[in-house]
Amino acid sequence: MLKKFNSNRFAGEFSLAISAKKLLESRECNLDLSGVYSVSISERCDDSKVKSIMNALMDSQVRRLGLYRCNFSNEGAKVLAKDLHLTNIAILIIDHNNIDGKDATYLSDIVKHTRLIYLDISWNNLGDEGMKYIAEGLKNSEVITLYVGNNGIRSDGIKYLADVLPSTNITYLDLNQHYNCTGNFNEIGDEGVECLFKQLQYSNVSFLNLESTGITSYGVKCLSEHLENTCITSLFLKFNDLDDNATQYLRAILPKTLITYITYPYIDEITRRYMNEFNSIHYPSPNKTKESKVKSIFLKMVAQNTQTHDLEFIIPEIIGDIDLDEYVYIIKALSEKPMLRGYIFDLIRENNCNHYPQIIKKVNEFVTSIQKKSIEFIEKILPTLMESTRNNFVNIVREFENANLNEVVQHLLLHRVLFYVDEDAEILHPFIYKMLSKYEMPLYNERIEPNKKEKIIAFFQIHREIESANEIIELLKSKS
Secondary structure (H helix, E strand, C coil): CEEECCCCCCCCCEEEECCHHHHHCCCCCCCCCCCEEEEEECCCCCHHHHHHHHHHHCCCCCCEEEECCCCCCHHHHHHHHHHHHHCCCCEEECCCCCCECCCCCHHHHHHHCCCCCEEECCCCECHHHHHHHHHHHHCCCCCCEEECCCCCCCHHHHHHHHHHHHHCCCCEEECCCCCCCCCCCCCCHHHHHHHHHHHHCCCCCCEEECCCCCCCHHHHHHHHCCHHHCCCCEEECCCCCCCHHHHHHHHHHHHHCCCCEEECCCCCHHHHHHHHHHHCCCCCCHHHHHHHHHHHHHHHHEEEECCCCCEEECCCCCHHHCCHHHHHHHHHHHHHCHHHHHHHHHHHHHCCCCCCCCHHHHHHHHHHCHHHHHHHHHHHHHHHHHHCCCCCHHHHHHHHHHCCCHHHHHHHHCCHHHCECCCCCCCECHHHHHHHHHCCCCCCCCCCCCCHHHHHHHHHHHCCCCCCHHHHHHHHHHCC
């Protein structure tokens, strides 16, 4: 059974803003948490109360827990790390508390031993040491969205994160949240950005917020040297000290990237107009056109197998609904530029599908083996296609050949029964002979059919009206 990437929340779920006291009394006052997706608490809670809150949630199906400005400290965070795996919490928001990074090994446990896919630990006091522990826990975790802004992290701390990024599932990385106010911003600087971007090209990050991170035009130069090879589709650079040189670096590289949205500090009117136009939904940029096409085709044609969790092409109920051009486009696009998976990561977030099992890993596997997946799809639909006289299988081969999808073409060529042009089913279409020759596959079995070459030449001498007939005659005559 296949599960499509449609926008979804669990049926009947709702969010509940509740006081800590009310939650802790939930069992005594029979507070019904069934169907509750999200619980939010935004009041002062001492560390002991955090333990009681976790106990109250253990028998529930709550998946999202927000503890905003609760003022708990390291002891409360330790309780979270110890008990979180006993709940169904997948989204944890613990911003604006008093968590610091000193000897905070428990920060690693918060992500290492839980099922979190979303962690917001911004506006605390993690520093470089806290980032070190979180980075250690992120390796091979399920976390997809990470907010660590406003924690006083510097270049050393960001190096810890950069080193593990390639082995994480993170697609959304927010390193600072700037609300036009003062804060304990992560001043990672040019050194931190340079280190980060050397690793981003091997990661899954498609959204990156670098606002108020203390980078200069040199930092933009460093990121522009790697940006083309990343999955990044949204880049936030506002509130940094940039100049016209930074603008020139970006304008030169942006058309070669996947980026469709960017924030940028005010430098001059020309830059402001360029960035506004670049971000406009009415601006017909190649990036936006490509993004729209990749997302729409993927959403229409790909789903997750509910048993294996693998991504597969969807077989239409009506075989006539197959749009070969769309299949060829998505297979060719992902084969030539695997980084286009950044748009797929965005699509998964937009449709609330982050909770699909192993989804980031499965997207990467699908993209890496896209031609193999397409061959499996073709094998499944071939019997139905063969029943329809409307399908020109030679043109199907031609479509994949024009797209340079060699593996698919060679597999199709194995199905010779699809390409006969004579009533006796002995002679293949000239284009098929050309493809067999190109891929160094046998045109016929000389041991079983010693006179086959002469038969083919004689047939096409009579039927020169068939496309490329003369080419095949010359080709066969040239073969000894």
